[in-house]
Structures are given as C-alpha cells and as structure tokens.
Amino acid sequence: xxxxxxxxxxxxxxxxxxxxxxxxxxxxxxxxxxxxxxxxxxxxxxxxxxxxxxxxxxxxxxxxxxxxxxxxxxxxxxxxxxxxxxxxxxxxxxxxxxxxxxxxxxxxxxxxxxxxxxxxxxxxxxxxxxxxxxxxxxxxxxxxxxxxxxxxxxxxxxxxxxxxxxxxxxxxxxxxxxxxxxxxxxxxxxxxxxxxxxxxxxxxxxxxxxxxxxxxxxxxxxxxxxxxxxxxxxxxxxxxxxxxxxxxxxxxxxxxxxxxxxxxxxxxxxxxxxxxxxxxxxxxxxxxxxxxxxxxxxxxxxxxxxxxxxxxxxxxxxxxxxxxxxxxxxxxxxxxxxxxxxxxxxxxxxxxxxxxxxxxxxxxxxxxxxxxxxxxxxxxxxxxxxxxxxxxxxxxxxxxxxxxxxxxxxxxxxxxxxxxxxxxxxxxxxxxxxxxxxxxxxxxxxxxxxxxxxxxxxxxxxxxxxxxxxxxxxx
Amino acid sequence: xxxxxxxxxxxxxxxxxxxxxxxxxxxxxxxxxxxxxxxxxxxxxxxxxxxxxxxxxxxxxxxxxxxxxxxxxxxxxxxxxxxxxxxxxxxxxxxxxxxxxxxxxxxxxxxxxxxxxxxxxxxxxxxxxxxxxxxxxxxxxxxxxxxxxxxxxxxxxxxxxxxxxxxxxxxxxxxxxxxxxxxxxxxxxxxxxxxxxxxxxxxxxxxxxxxxxxxxxxxxxxxxxxxxxxxxxxxxxxxxxxxxxxxxxxxxxxxxxxxxxxxxxxxxxxxxxxxxxxxxxxxxxxxxxxxxxxxxxxxxxxxxxxxxxxxxxxxxxxxxxxxxxxxxxxxxxxxxxxxxx
Numbered sequence: 001x002x003x004x005x006x007x008x009x010x011x012x013x014x015x016x017x018x019x020x021x022x023x024x025x026x027x028x029x030x031x032x033x034x035x036x037x038x039x040x041x042x043x044x045x046x047x048x049x050x051x052x053x054x055x056x057x058x059x060x061x062x063x064x065x066x067x068x069x070x071x072x073x074x075x076x077x078x079x080x081x082x083x084x085x086x087x088x089x090x091x092x093x094x095x096x097x098x099x100x101x102x103x104x105x106x107x108x109x110x111x112x113x114x115x116x117x118x119x120x121x122x123x124x125x126x127x128x129x130x131x132x133x134x135x136x137x138x139x140x141x142x143x144x145x146x147x148x149x150x151x152x153x154x155x156x157x158x159x160x161x162x163x164x165x166x167x168x169x170x171x172x173x174x175x176x177x178x179x180x181x182x183x184x185x186x187x188x189x190x191x192x193x194x195x196x197x198x199x200x201x202x203x204x205x206x207x208x209x210x211x212x213x214x215x216x217x218x219x220x221x222x223x224x225x226x227x228x229x230x231x232x233x234x235x236x237x238x239x240x241x242x243x244x245x246x247x248x249x250x251x252x253x254x255x256x257x258x259x260x261x262x263x264x265x266x267x268x269x270x271x272x273x274x275x276x277x278x279x280x281x282x283x284x285x286x287x288x289x290x291x292x293x294x295x296x297x298x299x300x301x302x303x304x305x306x307x308x309x310x311x312x313x314x315x316x317x318x319x320x321x322x323x324x325x326x327x328x329x330x331x332x333x334x335x336x337x338x339x340x341x342x343x344x345x346x347x348x349x350x351x352x353x354x355x356x357x358x359x360x361x362x363x364x365x366x367x368x369x370x371x372x373x374x375x376x377x378x379x380x381x382x383x384x385x386x387x388x389x390x391x392x393x394x395x396x397x398x399x400x401x402x403x404x405x406x407x408x409x410x411x412x413x414x415x416x417x418x419x420x421x422x423x424x425x426x427x428x429x430x431x432x433x434x435x436x437x438x439x440x441x442x443x444x445x446x447x448x449x450x451x452x453x454x455x456x457x458x459x460x461x462x463x464x465x466x467x468x469x470x471x472x473x474x475x
Numbered sequence: 476x477x478x479x480x481x482x483x484x485x486x487x488x489x490x491x492x493x494x495x496x497x498x499x500x501x502x503x504x505x506x507x508x509x510x511x512x513x514x515x516x517x518x519x520x521x522x523x524x525x526x527x528x529x530x531x532x533x534x535x536x537x538x539x540x541x542x543x544x545x546x547x548x549x550x551x552x553x554x555x556x557x558x559x560x561x562x563x564x565x566x567x568x569x570x571x572x573x574x575x576x577x578x579x580x581x582x583x584x585x586x587x588x589x590x591x592x593x594x595x596x597x598x599x600x601x602x603x604x605x606x607x608x609x610x611x612x613x614x615x616x617x618x619x620x621x622x623x624x625x626x627x628x629x630x631x632x633x634x635x636x637x638x639x640x641x642x643x644x645x646x647x648x649x650x651x652x653x654x655x656x657x658x659x660x661x662x663x664x665x666x667x668x669x670x671x672x673x674x675x676x677x678x679x680x681x682x683x684x685x686x687x688x689x690x691x692x693x694x695x696x697x698x699x700x701x702x703x704x705x706x707x708x709x710x711x712x713x714x715x716x717x718x719x720x721x722x723x724x725x726x727x728x729x730x731x732x733x734x735x736x737x738x739x740x741x742x743x744x745x746x747x748x749x750x751x752x753x754x755x756x757x758x759x760x761x762x763x764x765x766x767x768x769x770x771x772x773x774x775x776x777x778x779x780x781x782x783x784x785x786x787x788x789x790x791x792x793x794x795x796x797x798x799x800x801x802x803x804x805x806x807x808x809x810x811x812x813x814x815x816x
Contacts, residue, residue, distance in 0.1 A: 052517070059729070116777055117779055119561055119777070120561075122560050122562060123561035126519070141780070143559065145560065145562050146562055224709065237668070238665070238673075238761035238762065239667070239668060239755060239760075239761050241756070287648075288647060288648070288668050289648075289667075290755045293642065293646075293650055293757065294642070295646045295647075295752075298649055435779075437778050437779055438779045441774070441778075445759070445762060445763050448762045452670075452761070454762065463580070467579070467581070470575060471579075
C-alpha cells in the first residue's frame with residue numbers, strides 16, 4: 001500500500017516537473033533564471049479502500065540547465081537585392097559556421113519585385129519569406145499594412161546605436177517593425193579630370209568650398225560647360241525621376257507632407273525648390289540621361305566625354321567602382337553636396353535599406369539570429385561597408401580605422417569620412433511615408449510637365465497635390 | 476454566294492450562311508412539355524450520368540475557369556465598391572471610387588493615349604500586314620516559308636529583350652537611329668525624351684513586334700479565297716492594284732475586322748511594350764505620354780496597392796472596351812450585300 005502512495009507521489013511530482021520544465025527549455029536567451037518552484041498538489045491516496053484527499057506541498061527543484069540556450073535552427077528564406085554583399089564578404093559562411101542548424105536560402109528579386117511579392121504574400125496570408133529587404137522609402141507602407149513581426153523588444157538595445165532618422169519609418173504606435181541596415185548619406189561625386197580641364201580646383205576641400213550652395217554649384221556647372229562643353233550632371237527633363245528633387249527637399253527637412261500629416265507637395269517651399277532646380281535646365285548644363293539606363297552608365301564611365309558630377313548617396317560608390325565605371329578609378333572625388341543657402345545643412349538621404357521579419361515566418365528566432373548577426377554586430381557591418389560603401393546605420397562602427405583610410409578609387413581621398421560626417425547631419429525628412437510610391441509618381445509627372453515647359457512650377461505641383469489629396473484622403 | 480469566312484464577326488448573318496441544320500442537330504436539347512417536368516429532372520440526371528465521361532473530360536476547362544476566371548471576376552466586382560488595400564476587412568465605400576475616377580487625370584490620360592496610339596499604329600500595321608500577306612501569297616515569291624518565318628520572328632522574341640534593344644537604338648545621344656538620321660540632317664531626335672517621340676517609338680516597337688502575327692492571320696484569310704475571283708477580275712481588265720482594292724480587300728473584310736478589333740483592345744491594353752521601353756517611369760513614359768488603361772490599373776493595384784480603386788477602374792475600362800467593340804463589329808462587320816461582292 002505504501003509503495004502505491006509513493007508511486008502516486010512520484011507521478012504527481014513528475015507531472016509538476018513536466019509542467020515546469022518545458023516552459024524553461026526553449027528560453028530565448030541564456031539569462032533564463034532557474035528558480036525553486038513550490039506548488040500544491042492534490043494527491044489522492046487510496047488507503048485500504050477509502051479514498052482520501054491529502055493536500056501536500058511539493059518542492060520541485062529542477063536540475064540547472066546548461067547555461068547556453070539552444071541555438072535557433074531551421075530554414076529561413078530571404079528576399080531582396082543586396083545580399084550578395086554578405087556572400088562576397090564571406091559573412092554568410094561565418095553565419096553558417098556560428099549557426100550550423102540554420103539553412104539560409106537567398107532569393108534575389110529587384111526592389112520592385114520584392115515589394116510586389118511581399119505585398120501579395122502579406123495579403124494572401126501565406127507564402128512570404130522570413131526576412132525581407134525593404135528600403136526606407138517603402139517601409140512605412142508595409143508597416144501600415146500590417147503583417148510584419150513586432151521587433152520592439154529585440155531592437156530596444158539597438159535604439160541608441162543606430163541613425164535616429166532611420167527609425168522613423170519603422171515605427172507605428174510605439175512598436176518597431178524593422179532593423180536599419182545602411183544609411184544613404186548624399187554627397188557630390190565629381191570627376192577630377194573634368195574639373196581640371198575646366199580650370200577649376202580638383203582638391204575635395206576646395207571643391208566643397210566652391211559648391212557650398214546650389215547657386216555656387218550652378219556657377220561651377222556653367223564654367224564646366226563653357227570650358228569643356230561637358231554636362232554637369234544628369235537630370236532628365238521629359239523622363240525626370242524626381243530623385244534629385246526629393247534629395248533637395250529632404251536636405252531642407254521638407255518632403256511631400258508635414259508632421260501633421262498634411263500634403264505639402266504644393267507648398268511655397270516645394271515650389272521654390274523646384275524652381276531652384278530648374279535654373280540648371282535654363283542654363284543648359286544638365287544631360288538628359290535617365291538613371292540606371294545605358295546612356296547614364298555611358299556618360300559615367302566615359303574617359304573622354306564624361307558627365308562632370310553626380311549627386312547621389314554613398315551606396316553609389318560600390319556600383320561606380322565595380323560595374324558602372326570601374327575603368328575610371330582615380331578620377332573621382334567626393335565633396336559635400338551644395339546647401340540650399342550657404343550655411344544650411346549639406347546633408348540629405350537617398351534610399352537606404354532595412355530588414356524586416358514577416359509575421360508568417362515559422363522560424364522567427366532563426367530570422368532574428370540572421371539580422372542580429374549581419375546588422376547589429378560592429379565587425380560584420382564593417383566588413384560589408386569596407387566592401388560596398390553601404391554606410392552602416394550602426395553608429396558603433398563609426399570609430400573604426402576604415403573611416404580614416406584613403407580610397408584609391410577616389411584618388412586617395414578619405415572619402416568615407418565625408419559619408420560619416422553627412423550621415424550624422426541628415427535632418428528628418430518627410431519624403432518617405434505610407435504613400436511614397438503614389439506621391440513620387442505624381443510628383444515625377446509634375447516635374448516632367450514643368451521641365452518641358454507645359455506648366456509653371458506652381459500650377460503643376462498644385463495639380464499633383466490635388467491628385468494626391470484625392471487619392472490618399474490626406475488634407 | 477458562299478464567301479469563305481475565317482473569322483466571322485457579322486451579327487445578323489443570313490441563315491443560309493451557317494450550316495444551321497447540322498448545328499441544331501448537334502446541340503439539340505429535347506424540349507420537355509410541362510406535364511413531364513417531374514420526369515424531366517430525372518431524365519436530365521440520366522443524361523448527365525450517361526455522358527459522365529464526356530463531361531469529365533471537358534471539366535478541366537470549366538474548373539480552371541471557375542477558379543481563375545469567374546471567381547476573380549465576381550470578387551473584383553465586389554472590390555470595386557471598397558477601398559481595400561490588400562489586407563484587412565472589406566470596407567464598403569459605395570460609389571466613391573467611381574467619383575474618384577471622374578477626377579483621375581492619369582486614367583483619362585491613359586484612355587486618350589489608347590485612342591492616340593490606336594490611330595498612330597493600327598491603320599499602318601493593318602495595311603502593312605495585308606500588303607505583306609498579299610505579296611507572300613502570290614505565286615511569284617520564292618522562299619515563302621523563309622520570309623513568313625522571318626517576319627514572324629519578332630512576335631516570338633521576348634518583349635523585355637526587344638524593349639531594351641529599342642532603348643539602345645533610340646537613345647538620343649548614343650543611339651543608332653539618330654546617327655543614321657544625322658546623315659540626312661535630322662540631329663538629336665528626342666525619341667524617348669519627348670511626348671510624341673515616345674509615342675512614335677512605342678508604335679515602332681509595336682509594329683515591329685506584331686506585324687508578323689497580323690500578317691499570318693491575313694495570310695490564312697487570303698489562302699481561303701479562291702484565286703478565281705482575282706483571275707476573273709484580271710481577265711475583265713482590272714489592274715492588279717484594282718483587283719487588290721476591289722476584290723481582295725472586300726473579301727478580306729471579316730479578317731481585317733478581326734485584326735482591327737484585336738489591335739483596338741491591344742492598343743488600350745499595351746503593357747509589356749511600354750514597360751520595356753520606359754522602365755524608369757514604369758511604362759508611363761515622359762509626361763504620362765505612354766500610360767495605357769491597363770498600365771494605370773496595374774499601377775494602382777500593384778504599385779500603390781489600391782486594389783479596390785483598381786477594380787473600379789478595371790470595370791469602367793471593361794465597359795468602355797465592350798461598347799467600343801460592339802460598335803466596331805456592328806458598324807464595320809455588317810453584312811451588306813451591296814458593299815461587298
């Protein structure tokens with residue numbers, strides 16, 4: 001009889017332990033404390049045929065678990081277009097070495113296809129990748145749509161370590177849904193050989209002095225045109241893609257809407273910005289080439305008939321160095337972009353990516369392990385940066401010696417220092433937002449209208465603003 | 476007379492033209508009298524059971540159509556009255572979308588573009604296709620199959636590759652077209668960088684790509700016309716040109732109508748052509764010069780994710796094309812004995 005009681009007790013204890021142990025086992029971090037658990041158990045004992053209920057106190061002290069939590073495992077699928085940086089720098093192999101049980105599958109889509117597939121997969125409720133690359137321009141739209149995993153707890157320790165402006169589009173109602181990857185500090189890339197030919201200084205400091213404002217830049221462009229006949233930069237009239245316009249808006253802390261959510265596409269500041277941009281068209285110093293087309297590549301890579309400069313974010317660096325203009329090594333310099341007025345910020349942002357985890361992901365821990373490994377670790381972000389000029393959003397990297405190393409492609413200039421300097425000054429802009437694509441398309445058409453002389457800047461932006469207000473319902 | 480008909484769009488066609496007797500026999504469903512109604516259900520079931528294998532073998536189409544054709548049709552009609560953005564519940568907004576369309580400049584620009592493009596390339600393409608077909612159909616041309624293949628090759632060429640190549644050819648500064656034109660004194664034609672240049676470039680690409688397809692349809696039509704008619708006309712003293720205009724074209728009218736109707740829908744529904752030629756503006760071209768209704772719908776649905784609004788646009792567009800096609804078939808396809816042969 002007694003032995004029966006013992007067996008029952010043991011079973012109860014077993015049950016109690018069974019309840020406690022699994023709750024501890026897959027603890028997310030090795031910090032899970034092991035406490036003594038005291039619980040009351042009803043033990044029904046049968047002593048000589050009469051059932052008796054005895055209330056007993058059972059103390060369960062489980063064996064201390066090994067300190068290291070089990071590593072996440074499983075297969076994760078990544079969508080995006082920039083993972084080749086991780087492959088080329090060997091980071092993917094490093095990741096596999098650290099997490100041998102995580103299988104990473106990279107599916108390369110261009111940005112448009114990535115967004116479309118992500119949108120449809122979120123809409124369908126299935127089929128989405130675990131980790132997706134999303135540019136800041138489109139991030140707010142996805143956050144507003146819902147379907148991205150809430151990363152608020154995971155990113156909490158990173159909040160102060162990343163560029164502040166990058167968090168704006170990742171946040172909704174106090175929750176965060178993305179981890180910043182790179183920043184897009186905008187600089188002026190210029191051709192030293194063209195500047196020399198035009199009798200202008202070629203030293204980056206002097207060039208930065210010369211182009212301290214858009215007016216100063218215009219004078220430089222006119223000189224280049226007069227002396228060499230070459231165009232100053234590409235800014236198509238009929239096929240304008242509004243990117244430069246957006247850069248100049250952002251530089252002034254402006255955008256397509258204001259912090260109160262009102263459409264500002266037709267505001268006096270925006271109109272003035274567009275009119276300022278048009279001075280370069282009137283002067284006839286720009287080329288008609290459309291970015292990312294063959295004519296554009298041709299004038300960037302040309303040795304004898306190049307375009308003199310381009311205002312773009314630092315991520316252009318890796319493309320210039322590799323497939324766009326590899327043969328022009330040593331001929332480029334990096335200067336600060338012009339300010340709207342001398343003394344105003346000479347910093348803006350264009351593009352820049354983040355990584356998100358989808359709510360549908362079956363392996364969120366593995367997905368987070370990947371993001372943490374690639375984006376939140378100083379040494380790994382630096383490896384990517386050394387290879388690609390994708391300026392890490394992670395500010396703890398900024399004291400590395402990479403930032404004071406000369407870059408032979410830019411004629412031995414310490415170019416990364418300028419990227420860094422710019423990144424720290426980027427104002428909060430209101431270009432990107434939930435309706436970015438729609439606003440961008442209308443504004444592009446408006447700029448084309450104005451540039452080809454169909455309408456005045458004010459009228460064309462007014463029309464775009466009306467359409468945007470109708471379609472978004474924003475005031 | 477029994478004119479050979481390849482694709483007959485005529486609506487009030489005389490009864491003797493189609494083999495009415497035979498058709499009726501094939502598709503006859505016995506009409507039941509009222510008193511047999513109860514039995515009719517049973518008999519229908521019997522018929523179904525009897526022909527179960529036949530029904531089984533034709534079922535894939537109906538199943539696939541139900542899933543990929545009918546269901547989207549119905550669902551998009553429901554969506555047309557919502558402002559659905561791809562996720563979450565459907566919020567009905569009544570006719571608000573329709574009201575928005577009336578004020579949507581891009582949509583109406585797209586409709587205008589469809590009409591402009593139609594007039595720019597359809598007459599030219601149809602005429603060229605017919606002339607090429609007649610030339611190839613004449614007995615004097617050797618290597619018929621070779622030329623037919625040659626003209627058809629662009630149609631099977633990947634449009635993205637073709638669009639990319641045309642971009643290179645038409646580039647204002649570096650393109651082959653402009654270097655060629657510069658010999659004749661036309662410098663720097665802004666093919667892709669102006670409103671009308673963009674439309675002309677697009678028409679060039681379309682005619683290049685679709686000429687072979689249209690020619691093959693014309694050729695098929697021509698080969699059903701007996702030579703006797705033309706020979707008779709020539710013996711009666713008509714010149715070959717007269718024979719072409721007064722004999723071949725009237726006989727080819729149903730085929731020409733078929734080609735024109737297809738091209739009409741084609742010019743409003745241009746998509747791959749314009750995206751491939753103007754990728755940086757996603758097909759919209761300079762100042763929205765080449766945006767078409769289908770492209771505008773696609774942009775709203777899959778770039779701006781306004782599925783509800785896009786569905787409304789799709790139905791408005793459908794209504795427009797439906798009326799237009801009806802008009803074309805009625806007006807140009809009527810079987811008027813005094814006009815034809």
